[in-house]
Amino acid sequence: MKxxxxxxxxxxxxxxxxxxxxxxxxxxxxxxxxxGPNGSGKTMTIRLIVSLIKMDRGEVFIEGKDLNxxxxxxxxxxxxxxxxxxxxxxxxxxxxxxxxxRMSQKPISEERIEQVIDLxxxxxxxxxxxxxxxxxxxxxxxxxxxxxxxxxxxxLDEPTNGLDPNGIKExxxxxxxxxxxxxxxxxVSSHQLREVEVLCDRAIVIKDGQAVDEFDLRSSAxxxxxxxxxxASPEADAYTQLAQFGNVEKNENQxxxxxxxxxxxxxxxxxxxxxxxxxxxxxxxxxxxxxxxVIRVREG
Amino acid sequence: MKxxxxxxxxxxxxxxxxxxxxxxxxxxxxxxxxxxxxxxxSFGLLLTTEEFVTIGSVLHIFIMLYSFVLVTGAISGEAxxxxxxxxxxxxxxxxxxxxxxxxxxxxxxFLLYCFVLALLFAFGxxxxxxxPLSSTFYYLFETALYTTPSLIFYVALATLIAxxxxxxxxxxxxxxxxxxxxxxxxxxAAEYDWASWIVFAHIxxxxxxxxxxxxxxxxxxxxxxxxxxxxHIALMLAIAHVIYKRQDVL
Numbered sequence: 001m002k003x004x005x006x007x008x009x010x011x012x013x014x015x016x017x018x019x020x021x022x023x024x025x026x027x028x029x030x031x032x033x034x035x036g037p038n039g040s041g042k043t044m045t046i047r048l049i050v051s052l053i054k055m056d057r058g059e060v061f062i063e064g065k066d067l068n069x070x071x072x073x074x075x076x077x078x079x080x081x082x083x084x085x086x087x088x089x090x091x092x093x094x095x096x097x098x099x100x101x102r103m104s105q106k107p108i109s110e111e112r113i114e115q116v117i118d119l120x121x122x123x124x125x126x127x128x129x130x131x132x133x134x135x136x137x138x139x140x141x142x143x144x145x146x147x148x149x150x151x152x153x154x155x156l157d158e159p160t161n162g163l164d165p166n167g168i169k170e171x172x173x174x175x176x177x178x179x180x181x182x183x184x185x186x187x188v189s190s191h192q193l194r195e196v197e198v199l200c201d202r203a204i205v206i207k208d209g210q211a212v213d214e215f216d217l218r219s220s221a222x223x224x225x226x227x228x229x230x231x232a233s234p235e236a237d238a239y240t241q242l243a244q245f246g247n248v249e250k251n252e253n254q255x256x257x258x259x260x261x262x263x264x265x266x267x268x269x270x271x272x273x274x275x276x277x278x279x280x281x282x283x284x285x286x287x288x289x290x291x292x293x294v295i296r297v298r299e300g
Numbered sequence: 301m302k303x304x305x306x307x308x309x310x311x312x313x314x315x316x317x318x319x320x321x322x323x324x325x326x327x328x329x330x331x332x333x334x335x336x337x338x339x340x341x342s343f344g345l346l347l348t349t350e351e352f353v354t355i356g357s358v359l360h361i362f363i364m365l366y367s368f369v370l371v372t373g374a375i376s377g378e379a380x381x382x383x384x385x386x387x388x389x390x391x392x393x394x395x396x397x398x399x400x401x402x403x404x405x406x407x408x409x410f411l412l413y414c415f416v417l418a419l420l421f422a423f424g425x426x427x428x429x430x431x432p433l434s435s436t437f438y439y440l441f442e443t444a445l446y447t448t449p450s451l452i453f454y455v456a457l458a459t460l461i462a463x464x465x466x467x468x469x470x471x472x473x474x475x476x477x478x479x480x481x482x483x484x485x486x487x488x489a490a491e492y493d494w495a496s497w498i499v500f501a502h503i504x505x506x507x508x509x510x511x512x513x514x515x516x517x518x519x520x521x522x523x524x525x526x527x528x529x530x531x532h533i534a535l536m537l538a539i540a541h542v543i544y545k546r547q548d549v550l
Contacts, residue, residue, distance in 0.1 A: 047548075047549070047550070050389045051388070051389075052385060052388060052389065052548070052549040052550075053548040053549065053550065054546065054548060071391075071393070072391040072392065072393060073391070074391075075389065075390065075391040076391040078389070079389075080389050081386075082385050082389070083382075083385075084382060086381060086382035086383045086384075086385055086386055087383065087386070088311060088314075088315065088383055089381075090314045090315045091310070091311075091314055091315075095310065095314075099307050099310065099311075100386070100390060102303030102304070102306060102307055103303060103304070103307070103387075103390040103391070103392050104390070104391070105391050142386075145386065149391075
């Protein structure tokens with residue numbers, strides 16, 4: 001049984017069809033990236049899945065439980081952070097965990113609470129008021145709250161928002177651990193495509209409230225292409241030589257060529273050297289398949 | 301349900317600072333006590349326990365206002381801080397979530413009122429009494445009971461407005477307005493036959509049905525008035541629950 005199945009989900013908002021016949025499903029233990037341009041309906045989909053907003057049409061099954069018919073039973077298997085890790089800042093981290101533990105259908109033991117505190121490494125600060133926490137700590141506490149009842153599906157909406165690079169790295173580590181050790185299926189919505197490429201196993205791309213693509217990020221790792229940025233002189237010669245490899249764009253004082261396969265990069269360097277074009281700057285930027293897809297989706 | 305009630309109590313205590321409210325009430329009672337002693341000694345009024353308790357019972361206005369803060373904080377406060385999202389993702393029905401909110405805060409408000417009356421009684425013991433203390437205690441108990449329909453009515457009204465507006469300030473203002481000005485409206489409408497069907501005409505159960513009261517009772521029997529109030533309370537809460545269940549959390 002798939003942990004999460006979304007079937008023909010639709011929702012109209014202010015006369016506009018925000019989610020339109022959206023269908024997808026998740027396989028157990030994998031981390032899914034949920035991609036799409038701004039306004040494509042990612043957050044709305046997440047809110048529909050966790051029943052924060054009502055669907056006009058469609059079905060959501062969480063561990064086989066129909067959200068429309070058995071809301072509480074379905075929600076028992078899901079944990080989520082929608083946008084921000086909204087917690088009671090006037091309570092301590094532990095009081096927050098105990099608060100949400102009391103809302104679980106299955107009793108949650110003190111040991112389980114200690115276990116999640118250890119998992120998110122908040123042992124030293126758990127009895128402090130949440131208002132004294134950094135954003136990264138709040139995010140970790142939010143995850144602890146979401147996994148307290150041992151859900152099989154965890155949904156995170158823009159979890160890296162506002163986190164510094166170190167916080168992002170830590171979060172990535174916790175999420176991978178959850179998927180690997182506890183077999184939790186994750187759906188991570190993020191506009192940071194590089195982050196999705198690094199973290200996720202698969203990706204679902206939506207546009208205008210419809211799923212337009214789903215692909216394996218692990219097997220597509222080698223399908224990445226590169227953008228090449230070159231500052232060289234004489235410029236006319238540089239342009240002529242670079243044009244052999246694709247469309248060249250002039251951007252301020254540098255040339256850019258997109259969509260270059262990894263194996264082609266030495267050939268570009270060799271051509272410039274052989275033709276006596278002196279380059280002052282040669283930078284490559286890896287563009288993964290997820291990023292390429294979203295760029296294409298955005299361009300329509 | 302027990303867990304939800306504990307949660308709401310915890311949030312009311314820490315978030316809406318019940319301890320601080322109790323301290324403020326105690327300071328107010330102490331202030332009334334000092335003023336009463338000063339007046340007593342300056343003018344030789346010889347205040348009694350019953351008189352002190354009667355003067356002090358005016359503090360029920362503060363309890364009523366604080367009950368609005370408690371209920372709106374629990375409902376619209378959670379909507380504005382965003383904590384409502386995490387709350388409604390949990391496997392608990394929205395009915396139970398809302399029920400726990402207004403019920404817990406209603407009970408807390410009532411207990412706070414009892415605390416104030418008990419403190420008034422304790423301070424009142426410093427004054428001489430002409431009627432037995434048990435009668436004064438019974439009077440306080442009766443006052444608490446007579447205030448209950450009004451407290452429940454306004455908590456239900458605040459619940460409904462908080463659910464609809466999801467805004468703490470708007471809810472408090474919209475609940476305070478009828479609390480202070482409904483009597484005036486009832487007075488202006490008094491010359492019409494339908495005035496007795498205005499729900500606000502039934503709220504002050506104590507004065508409406510007190511044998512020494514000069515105001516005419518809206519209904520022949522107190523229980524008919526209470527029944528009429530209960531119908532409105534049930535209706536307001538039912539509407540609040542239906543809206544809360546269907547409401548989108550954006």
